[in-house]
Amino acid sequence: MAHRITKVYTRTGDSGTTGLADGSRVPKDSPLIEAIGAVDELNAALGVLTAEALPDAVRDCLLDVQHDLFDLGGELSRPGH
Numbered sequence: 001m002a003h004r005i006t007k008v009y010t011r012t013g014d015s016g017t018t019g020l021a022d023g024s025r026v027p028k029d030s031p032l033i034e035a036i037g038a039v040d041e042l043n044a045a046l047g048v049l050t051a052e053a054l055p056d057a058v059r060d061c062l063l064d065v066q067h068d069l070f071d072l073g074g075e076l077s078r079p080g081h
Contacts, residue, residue, distance in 0.1 A: 021077040036076045043069040 017025040075081040
């Protein structure tokens with residue numbers, strides 16, 4: 001039987017903000033958070049695609065794009081980048 005999590009504690013409360021890599025906080029509905037989520041979702045979709053049978057050249061290109069998207073997500077999470 002699976003274990004069900006019924007309570008999650010973040011120790012920061014929920015003031016409607018989320019933390020960035022530098023420790024600063026922004027509203028959860030910030031365009032920045034939307035952009036980070038969009039980059040992450042695209043990266044996940046490409047990951048699913050690379051699980052399919054693809055020509056090596058296509059797979060290599062997609063993996064390069066995934067690495068770039070991962071880097072972009074990290075840069076977005078640091079204000080000033």
